[in-house]
Amino acid sequence: MENYQDLLMKQRTFFRSGQTKDVQFRIDTLNRLKDLIQKHEQSILDAVKQDLNKSELEAKRAEVGLVLAEINFTLENLESWAETKEVPTAASHEGAKSFIKPEPYGAALVIAPWNYPFQLAVSPLVGAIAGGNTAVLKPSELTPKTSAILSTIFNDNFPEEYLSVVEGEVETSTALLKEDFDYIFFTGSTGVGKIVAEAAAKHLTPMTLELGGKSPTIVHKDANLDEAAQRIARGKFANAGQTCVAPDYLLVHSSVKETLLEKLIDVITATYGDNVVQNPNFGHVVSERHFDRLAGFLNNGTIAAGGKSDRSQLIIEPTILDSISWDDPIMQDEIFGPILPVITYDDQADIIDQIVRRPKPLALYLFSEDENFQDEILNRISFGGGAINDTISQMTSHYLPFGGVGASGMGAYHGKASFDTFSHYKSILKR
Numbered sequence: 075m076e077n078y079q080d081l082l083m084k085q086r087t088f089f090r091s092g093q094t095k096d097v098q099f100r101i102d103t104l105n106r107l108k109d110l111i112q113k114h115e116q117s118i119l120d121a122v123k124q125d126l127n128k129s130e131l132e133a134k135r136a137e138v139g140l141v142l143a144e145i146n147f148t149l150e151n152l153e154s155w156a157e158t159k160e161v162p163t164a165a166s167h168e169g170a171k172s173f174i175k176p177e178p179y180g181a182a183l184v185i186a187p188w189n190y191p192f193q194l195a196v197s198p199l200v201g202a203i204a205g206g207n208t209a210v211l212k213p214s215e216l217t218p219k220t221s222a223i224l225s226t227i228f229n230d231n232f233p234e235e236y237l238s239v240v241e242g243e244v245e246t247s248t249a250l251l252k253e254d255f256d257y258i259f260f261t262g263s264t265g266v267g268k269i270v271a272e273a274a275a276k277h278l279t280p281m282t283l284e285l286g287g288k289s290p291t292i293v294h295k296d297a298n299l300d301e302a303a304q305r306i307a308r309g310k311f312a313n314a315g316q317t318c319v320a321p322d323y324l325l326v327h328s329s330v331k332e333t334l335l336e337k338l339i340d341v342i343t344a345t346y347g348d349n350v351v352q353n354p355n356f357g358h359v360v361s362e363r364h365f366d367r368l369a370g371f372l373n374n375g376t377i378a379a380g381g382k383s384d385r386s387q388l389i390i391e392p393t394i395l396d397s398i399s400w401d402d403p404i405m406q407d408e409i410f411g412p413i414l415p416v417i418t419y420d421d422q423a424d425i426i427d428q429i430v431r432r433p434k435p436l437a438l439y440l441f442s443e444d445e446n447f448q449d450e451i452l453n454r455i456s457f458g459g460g461a462i463n464d465t466i467s468q469m470t471s472h473y474l475p476f477g478g479v480g481a482s483g484m485g486a487y488h489g490k491a492s493f494d495t496f497s498h499y500k501s502i503l504k505r
């Protein structure tokens with residue numbers, strides 16, 4: 075197993091030189107990174123196309139566009155975020171001054187997943203750079219083309235003692251996690267999140283865990299069904315369902331189920347055509363292992379739409395499975411693919427009870443005009459974040475910190491939350 079002690083020592087030495095603490099240095103780095111992303115945009119789009127068959131349109135928006143927007147927002151605000159802020163002083167300390175000074179942690183380790191292999195690798199780095207840290211990035215081995223372009227962008231343009239991409243498989247992650255980094259930012263599955271947390275505990279390293287889970291989508295009897303169908307289909311089937319905040323399963327009131335399913339099928343056909351297996355723009359499942367796991371769910375319940383697949387191309391059609399029960403295999407773990415199981419309900423209290431008995435989801439979506447029901451869901455169910463009458467769009471606002479709770483993660487990022495995540499806030503009382 076490779077040893078990354080030397081790399082960490084180099085980053086520590088560079089960090090101690092104080093260069094990254096200079097706010098102008100961070101701004102210059104972010105501007106440089108922005109230029110590099112723009113320069114390499116076509117290579118990034120080609121890489122995610124080869125890795126996941128992500129269409130250019132989707133990749134432009136969800137991989138490159140979101141990262142550039144994050145950099146721009148950070149550049150607009152960084153000077154003010156990085157300022158020392160004076161706060162009131164308690165009466166018991168009369169005559170003193172109190173202030174809070176953000177400081178970088180030091181050398182950060184960022185471990186990224188494969189589903190948005192560019193965005194989920196670079197977005198945390200924007201926070202690490204903004205906070206004034208050095209960083210080592212380990213991209214996912216399941217998207218090798220994107221991993222290679224990340225290596226080109228960072229390793230050819232920044233010194234390794236500041237920003238370094240280390241490509242590799244699980245052993246690489248394991249070796250990196252043995253080192254005493256000052257911060258760990260991990261995005262991936264809940265299972266691996268526990269391994270990361272154990273490794274971090276050995277050095278008491280602070281961390282953010284951006285994990286997954288089963289995100290419920292509730293469609294109540296008073297919902298606008300046209301909007302619900304559009305927004306659920308978009309959130310679920312983009313990237314072939316391989317989005318951490320995708321609606322995992324549908325809970326629909328029995329009185330509107332038939333109509334909602336008809337509308338969902340119409341939207342799927344209008345968006346992806348009649349024969350999705352032949353559609354060159356529909357996303358691929360990332361690997362044969364993931365394909366086999368997903369294909370195993372296709373005999374759960376009854377198929378209301380889709381159901382065809384092609385292992386040689388790693389394609390599974392957008393599929394809706396009706397008549398699912400909470401005990402079916404597809405309801406046990408996060409699906410992470412283009413299959414939407416449907417459970418019907420009559421009693422609102424029952425679905426709330428069912429959701430709160432399970433691990434806390436990363437996201438929850440509710441389609442309903444009833445404000446009492448909206449309040450009840452928000453008050454009684456704990457989840458990372460979500461949307462009312464929409465799906466997934468909560469994660470693209472700079473003003474909404476993005477993260478999970480319980481089994482779906484700890485900590486948050488995006489916008490100022492990214493700066494906060496990669497900063498320690500030092501409280502000072504001055505007499």
Ligand code: NAD
Pocket residue numbers: 185186187188189190194212213214215242243244247248261262263264266267269283284285286287317318319408410436478483
């Ligand atoms: P994963 O946990 O398998 O892998 C993530 C990273 O961890 C990869 O770089 C991988 O090399 C590394 N890794 C894998 N096994 C490891 C081990 N035993 N020890 C150390 N490192 C290891 O996750 P994935 O399959 O790449 O991504 C899918 C999961 O990530 C889903 O659960 C999804 O919900 C979640 N996810 C969450 C977010 C979020 O922002 N909350 C975003 C995207 C994906």
